[in-house]
Amino acid sequence: MAESLKQTEQQFLEYVKKMTAYNEAIGLMYWDMRTGAPKQGLEQRSEVIGMISSEVFRMSTSEEMAAYIAELSGQENLSEVTLKTLEECKKDYDRNKKIPAEEYTEYVILQSKAESIWEDAKASSDFEMFRPYLEKLVEMNKRFISYWGYEGNKYNTLLDMYEPGVTVETLDQVFHQLREKIVPLVQQISESQNKPGTSFLFKHFEKDKQRDFSLKVLEQMGYNFKAGRLDETVHPFATGLNPGDVRVTTKYDETDFRTAVFGTIHEGGHALYEQNISSGLVGTPLCxxxxxxxxxSQSLFYENFVGRHFSFWKKNYELLKEYASGQFNDVSIEDFYRAINESKPSLIRIEADELTYPLHIIIRYEIEKGLFNDEINVKDLPTIWNEKYEQYLGVKPEDDGLGVLQDVHWAGGSFGYFPSYALGYMYAAQLKNSMLKDLPNYDEILEEGNLLPIKEWFTKNVHQFGKLKKPLEILNDVTGEGLNAQHLIDYLYDKYSKVYQLN
Amino acid sequence: MAESLKQTEQQFLEYVKKMTAYNEAIGLMYWDMRTGAPKQGLEQRSEVIGMISSEVFRMSTSEEMAAYIAELSGQENLSEVTLKTLEECKKDYDRNKKIPAEEYTEYVILQSKAESIWEDAKASSDFEMFRPYLEKLVEMNKRFISYWGYEGNKYNTLLDMYEPGVTVETLDQVFHQLREKIVPLVQQISESQNKPGTSFLFKHFEKDKQRDFSLKVLEQMGYNFKAGRLDETVHPFATGLNPGDVRVTTKYDETDFRTAVFGTIHEGGHALYEQNISSGLVGTPLCxxxxxxxxxSQSLFYENFVGRHFSFWKKNYELLKEYASGQFNDVSIEDFYRAINESKPSLIRIEADELTYPLHIIIRYEIEKGLFNDEINVKDLPTIWNEKYEQYLGVKPEDDGLGVLQDVHWAGGSFGYFPSYALGYMYAAQLKNSMLKDLPNYDEILEEGNLLPIKEWFTKNVHQFGKLKKPLEILNDVTGEGLNAQHLIDYLYDKYSKVYQLN
Structure with a gap:
């Protein structure tokens, strides 16, 4: 009996390993598509990706999978990796099996249609064009929630897909707190007389030199180039194919070096996470x-707490000057620092700075929550959107292309995703607070340019576990508390008071 | 009944499409491994490739495949694509099923062990180290032949794996003819007083400039860059993932530009073939x-009949000079042409010129044929090898590393592969002869640098068919005759008499 259980466990792990292998192949095909695959091969490549993805989906919902779940669930003497893997597989299985097959197919078709309509609607700022698709997407997601069930709030079921354990109850509280504190600070800054000069940021900076500097920074961060590479794409990303192959991409703007430099640091933060997951998790969905x-939290930590920290530039400003062609010669490090930390309310989320960014997320959160609790109708979104932007950020979109239509997420049916971005900021600030206890010389570490202790701290406390620990479990284990917005608020007040010389 | 047959046909094609999709993913992973995949991810990547390859193997020998073969074989009203696909699948199925599973596994392990031992044996010129593995490989292949059966000559079964339809009877005849004619020509050349000067070939030629020139040449050939790209590797290759994605790689030697230029033209010839296969074959093993x-024949045609043709350089020599830094300034086009067509007996096959190359192949053919007809023993290979090199090429290896151990093929169990290389030369010369009837202005085409008519001729007569036609079927349809060594002999005599000013 025990012998046969051991055998089933082995077979289950082999089965899962095969799914992981397929996913790794798919991951490489996506990377390739976005970094230089020949255009004319893409139609066939998409078919290949589709076929292999279908096979993974089939395996995740197969009778074989059902049998593994039935046989192994509740068994003792299984390894921790098996238990957690089983948990992930069961979650997937339940989620996928509870939707009737015809509805799932209808939904996949709707998603792809909606994305393509959304592109046109955004380009022509025509919300009415997109509205019926968005209504249908919301409606189908509501139906899915009824199949999946929910606890407390219907929207929790969607949140759980991206941030297991985080609920409306928690988010209401922290987002309220953030909003109450950030809105007046943003207000104060926009009235400040001490705005930084930024014109020197936009001078010509050669692409190859930006790349060379970015590579230097990745190296300082402890990114392992034997387990990665840096390429160019339109939309930067990091992808972990396995811990020995975690690739970073970036984008170069020759009249704004910040795109590549902060973009690379951001993606580098993601990459460090994937490179340092325990090798024992390779071949499982926990990896x-x-x-x-x-x-x-990892990407934002490196982007903001490292890349936009004064001490980091104490080490790197002279180096940056060497790569740039004279653009910073007359600029003091203090002026440079203030310029890269400029904060200004804006319409577009992905262009927002770290202070205003959470407000963009809170707006989307409030809307999504309203939609799934039948408090907001899709048809009213443009009005609600614009009102909230005016209220929280003091700006108003001229048209829906710059407003409610700006993000692809809803067109892809990704409701519940947005809050993760703001959670990343809060987690990062909380982790930083705990890190300071172990690394009280944090500023010196940055000044010396040897960032390895930071990477090592994250590997020990976050990276290595992969999906072995849930997000709030990691937070609790490291910081001794749950989600707490105060750390982010303190950081923002402290930093921006100095940058804008507020009193 | 007819309805259900139609259905089975569709299901079979879907089944095959999935296998093709897996192979495309594997192809991309290999390309990636050889062009810059991070080292530390390779162990896991190999596992992924192994798992997906196993799945393809499983599918090719499954009960489902057996059922398709049984149901569809001999049926009328199937499309030509289905019929030929079925034929390919049946051939694979029979080949794989006739070997007992344990023996197949034993063989795979032996192959990989033998390759690794061969590397060491080659490095230390120690044939005795490699001998037991080679003996075992030959022995197992003999046993496989007994499982598979043979017609006429046991070695035919191995030849058929690489060049379906080509037999020992044919090869004996053409190789005898080639040998009788080439050996005296090589002899005559080595005694010639009119040897070309070549020292200017080995001056410094910047890598990036070599790349730029290579791209220009690919463009002239009609290589479609929207369906391909050029990268750098240690061992150049072309890979057709699908007709819309056919990639070329090359190698740069800054003190011998010929490596990159002729290498790119060679791989470009392979690539044109794969880019121009009919789109109706995508998703089948015929593609x-x-x-x-x-x-x-395609790669050698472009390398020799285009790239080493005087008219080609009439168009391109000035361009090459622009990319090179002064290296050819004092060199007339006539001297340049003679230099790149130097012929000299040598020990190493992959470094041989087009005149001596076939002799390297004939030696290997005679040895393989002897091995599988029990006329040669593995233990005598070094002696036989060296004798033949002295007899045909007038050179003698100092050690087995430069002799019998130089190629990886036997270590990988690829017996029957070598003749294809020499067949490529003969096919190319025969095709050229037929092409001249349609394109009598061939030399002018090269001089003008618009090589598209050549590509179009090949597409019409060779490329488009993929595996729909067998090699000798293509040869017959295009040239109206079977394999005929005379065209290659005429070409070599004509060309080398001029290059060496023989009388």
Whole structure:
């Protein structure tokens, strides 16, 4: 009996390993598509990706999978990796099996249609064009929630897909707190007389030199080039194919070096996470970041707490000057620092700075929550959107292309995703607070340019576990508390008071 | 009944499409491994490739495949694509099923062990170290032949794997003819007083400039960059993932530009073949070159009949000078042409010129044929090898590393592969002869640098068919005759008499 259980466990792990192998192949095909695959091969490549993805989906919902779940669930003497893998597989299985097959197919078709309509609607700022698709997407997601069930709030079921354990109850509280504190700070800054000069940021900076500097920074961060590479794409990303192959991409703007430099640092933060997951998790679904939010905490930590920190530039400003062609010669490090930390309310989320960014997310959160609790209708979204932007950020979109239509997420049916971005900021600030206890010389570490202790701290406390620990479990284990917005608020007040010389 | 047959046909094609999709993913992973995949991810990547390859193997020998073969074989009203696909699948199925599973596994392990031992044996010129593995490989292949059966000559079964339809009877005749004619020509050349000067070939030629020139030449050939790309590797290759994605790689030697330029032209010839296969064959095993030999005819045609043709350089020599830094300034086009067509007996096959190359192949053919007809023993290979090199090429290896151990093929169990290379030369010369009837202005085409008519001729007569036609079928349809060594002999006599000013 025990012998046969051991055998089933082995077979289950082999089965899962095959699914992981297929996913790794798919991951490489996506990377290739986005970094230089020949255009004319893409139609066939998409078919290949589709066929292999279908096979993974089939395996995740097969009778064989059902049998493994039935036989292994509740068994003792299984390894921790098996238990957690089983848990992930069961979650997937339940989620996928509860939707009737015809509805799932209808939904996949709707998604792809909606994305293509959304592109046109955004380009022509025509919300009415997109509205029926968005209504249908919301309606189908509501039906899915009824199949899946929910606890407390219907929207929790969607949140759980991206940030397991995080609920409306928690988010209401932290987002309220953030909003109450950030809105007046943003207000104060926009009235400040001490705005930084930024014109020197936009001078010509050669692409190859930006790349060379970015590589230097990745190296300082402890990114392992034997387990990765840096390529160019339109939309930067990091992808962990396995811990020995985690690739970073970036984008170069020759009249704004910040795109590549902060973009690379951001993606580098994601990459460090994937490179340092315990090798014992390779070949299982646990071998990736535990959630969108924790992943984002790593990228944002490096982008903001490292890349936009004064001490980091004490080490690197002279180096940057060497790569640039004279653009910073007359600029003091203090002026440079203030310029790269400029904060200004804006319309577009992906262009927002770290202070205003959470407000963009809160707006989307409030809307999504309203939609799934029947408090907001899709037809009213443009009005609600614009009102909230005016209220929280003091700006108003001229048209829906710059407003409610700006993000692809809803067109893809990704409701519940947005909050992860803001969680990333809060997690990062909380982790930083705990890190300071172990690394009280944090500023010196940055000044010396040897960032390895930071990477090692994250590997020990976050990276290595992959999905073995849930996001809030990691947070609790490291910080001794749950989600707490105060750390982010303190950081933002402290930093921006100085940058804008507020009193 | 007819309805259900139609259905089975569709299901069979879907089944095959899935296998093709897996192979495309594997192809991309290999390309990636050889062009810059991070080292530390390779162990896991190999596992992924192994798992997906196993799945393809499983599918090719499954009960489902057996059922398709049984149900569809002999049926009328199937499309030509289905019929030929079925034929390919049946051939694979029979080949794989006739070997007992344990023996197959034993063989795979032996192969990989033998390759690794061979590397060491070659490095230390120690044939005795490699001998037991080679003996075992030959022995197992003999046993496989007994499982598979043979017609006429046991070695035919091995030849058929690489060049379907080509037999010992044919090869004996053409190789005898080639040997009788080439050996005295090589002899005459080595005694010639009119040897070309070549020292200017080995001056410094910047890598990036070599790349730029290579791209220009690919463009002239009609290589479609929207369906391909050029990368750098240690061992150049071309890979057709699908007709819209056919990639070329090359190698740069800054003190010998010929490596990159002729290498790119050679691989470009392979690539044109794969880019121009009919789109109706995508998703089937027919969507690739019909045989090793016909593939090689395309690469060798472009390398020698285009790239080493005087008219080609009439167009391109000035361009080459622009990319080079002064290296050819004092060199007339006539001297340049003679230099790149130098012929000299040498020990190493992959470094041989087009005149001596076939002799390297004939030696290997005679040895393989002897091995599988029990006329040669593995233990005598070094002696036999060296004797033949002295007899045909007038050179004698100092050690077995430069002799019998130089090629990886036997270590990988690829017996029957070598003849394809020489067939490529003969096919190319025969095709050229037929092409001249349609394109009598061939030399002018080269001089003008618009090589598209050549590509179009090949597409019409060779490329488009993929594996729909067998190699000798293509040869017959295009040239109206079977394999005929005379065209290659005429070409070599004509060309080398001029290059060496023989009388």
């Amino acid at each position: 990736t970041g535990t959630s969108m939010g924790i992943h984002e | 690739t070159g019909t045989s090793m030999g016909i593939h090689e």
